Amino acid sequence: MQGDFRIGKWLIQPQINALQADGGTKHVEPKAMQVLVYLSEHTDEVVTKERLIGAVWADTFVTDDVLTRCISELRRAFEDDAKNPHVIETIPRGGYRLLASLDGTLEALQTRGGPIDSIAVFPLENASTDPDTAYLAVGIPGSIIHSLSQIPRLQVISWRSTSSDENRQSDPLAIGRKLGVRAVLIGRIWQRANKLRLHVDLLDTANGEEIWGDQYDRNLTELFAVQDEISREISQKLRLKMTGEAERRLTKRYTENIEAYQLYVRARHWCEKRSAEGFRRGIEYLNQAIQKDPNYALAHAEFAQCISIPCYYGSVDPNVAYPKARAVALRALEIDPNLAEGHEVLATILKNYDWNWVEAEREYKRAIDLNPNYATAHYHYSYLLAELGRFEEAIREATEALSRDPMSALLNAGLAFVLLHARKLNRCIEQALTAAELDPNMTLCYWTLGTAYEQEGKYREAIKAYGKCIALGGAVAFSRAFIAHVHGKSGERAKAWDAVRELQELSKTSYVPSVASVIVYDGLMEKDLAIDSLQRACENRETNLIMIKVWPHFDNLRDDPRFQEIERRVGLRR
Structure with missing residues (x-):
């Protein structure tokens, strides 16, 4: 079953594991959604447990209990009574049957007319050999996405290409149907010197027909005018009603x-890699962009992100990075008080450095209110929710972020990281491996994988994943500490103590957070040394203390009153 479909009053959205009815949304586990989709594909049939397990868990051994939990979760979501079912019926010694009738697949729903309320925007096909054009092939759709996101009640999804041949050759219409959107925007770009040719097509996913298409032959200096024209044309062809303010925001130019724009596009490409090299090059490009246009609010907001995020990986002193990031973020909001990106990065600073959880949550919500399609705001807000222990909300928010940009390695890794905190290890590993396939050089994937494997007692796999982090040059101090933690837990204490000395030596030439020592000492079961290091981390306002409530590497310390006092100081215990 492709795209969305209905069961009774419920709109089922498999892509984001959601059920909608009566103005509310409920999210279920991905495997539960796969069970529901399979039952929906076999209506009026009794589907045996063996058949369901074979379809949903094809390469994994699971017991009937796992399937039973999925069915129970679906019944809770549907408010269905197992004794008097109206959606899913249990057939004794037989299996399960979907009782409720389907009401329209995505294709049927799309033919009913009315405004088109969802669109997926694809990268442009680069028909040039100029490497600069490759950035525009991604940057122009990114700008169009940003513009279309200003339209109320329009869901905008980014679909990016990956290196896999399968993805490159995929049919945009088929992908659009799978995503559950009503239209897709595709196109090609050619560039020769200062000349630009841009061809775009807006296609109806229901029937594949062209809603609108055009070709633009312009000078590169006219690029912004072309982007404005494309955004206006799309909004008109989608038959969307907009206020004057919405129309103004649709074609708003930030520079x-x-x-400056080209430098900003390059910077975003690098910053999203979440690697030491990525941050270095991103900051370099953003510095240049701001020099070209000191009033470029988006560049200021992205600059604040690039400065502050390395603190999360323990590679930068927070007392140096965050004050600078705050000044840049406030400058972005001074230029544009309604910039969602500015409110989002300010929220991150309030959370990670000020430990002001209430104000941080308010700023995240403000960013999402300003731009509901802004995936990064949903992504970082999910971290706050996870760090507070609000796991269901966190998973929902991380899933919401991913639904806006399903091929983003960062957002896939972000969902995996949230699942790790929620201790949903199987899903976490599955999600982290997906992220690693999308970008094999993303540190966060392997950091998350290593921790999940360690929690499962798979120490060899954990060390391999942590080692990949070191090879990538990201989170080096933490990665060494993680490996030492494994050595300590597995009885190789001499190797763990060697890591203590390595971290001390490393601190002579680069920043090493005290939390790294906490991790090593925890693995060695040296509680007093771990608490001493944790207290130093608190005095230094180290970023990773925001995870103190949920991080697995702190589990052995939780019952210590000194640990609980630090939780209070961070604002995570009353």
Whole structure:
């Protein structure tokens, strides 16, 4: 079953594991959704447990209990009574049957007319050999996404290409149907010197027909005007009603400087890699962009992100990075008080450095209110929710972020990280491996994988994943500490103590957070040394203390009153 479909009053959205009815949304586990989809594909049939398990868990051995839990979760979501079912019936010694009738697949729903309320925007096909054009092939759709996101009640999804041949050759219409959107935007770009040719097509996913298409032959200096024109045309062809304010925001330009814009696009590409090299190059490009246009609010907001996020990986002193990031974020909001990106990065600073959880949550919500399609805001808000222990909300928010950009390695890794905190290890590993396939060089994937494997007692796999982090040059101190933690837990204490000395030596030439020592000492079961290091981390306002409530590497310390006092100081215990 492709795309969305209905069961009774419920709109089922498999792509985001959601059920909607009566103005509310409920999220279920991905495997539970797969069970529901399979039952929906076999209506009026009794589907045996063996058949369901074979379809949903094809390569994994699971017991009937796992399937039973999925059915129970679906019944709770549907408010269905097992004794008097109206959605899913249990057939004794037989299996399960879907009782409720389906009401329209996505294709049927799309033919009913009315405004088109969802769109997936694809990267442009680069028909040039100029490497600069490759950035525009991603940057132009990114700008169009940003513009279309200003339209109320329009769901905008980014679909990016990956290196896999399968993805490159995929049919955009088929992908659009799978995503459950009503339209897709595709196109090609050619560039020769200062000349630009851009061809775009807006297609109806229901029937594959062209809603609108055009070709633009312009100078590169006219790029912004072309982007404005495309956004206006799309909004008109989708038959969307907009207020004057929405129309103004649709074509709002954050810079008139083409060079600054190109530098910003390059910077975003690098910053999203979440690697030491990525942050270094991103900051370099953003510095240049701001020099070209000091009033480029988006560049200021992205600059604040690039400065502050390395603190999360323990590679930068928070007392150096966050004050600078705050100044840059406030400058972005001074230029544009309604910039969602500015409110989002300010929220991150309030959370990670000020430990002001209430104000941080308020700023995240403000960013999402300003731009509900802003995936990064949903992504970082999910971290706050997870760090507070609000796991169901966190998973929902991380899933919401991913639904806006399903091929983002970062957002896939982010969901995996949230699942790790929620101790849903099987899903976490599955999600982290997906992220690693999308970008094999993303540190967060392997950090998350290593921790999940360690929690499962798979120490060899954990060390291999942590070692990948070191090879990538990201979170080096933490990665060494993680490996030492495994050595300590597995009885190789000499190797763990060697890591203590390595971290001390490393601290002579680069920043090493005290939390790294906490991790090593925890693995060695040296509680007093771990608490001493934790207290130093608190005095230094180290970023990773925000995870103190949920991080697995702190589990052995939780019952210590000194640990609980630090939780209070961070604002995570009353």
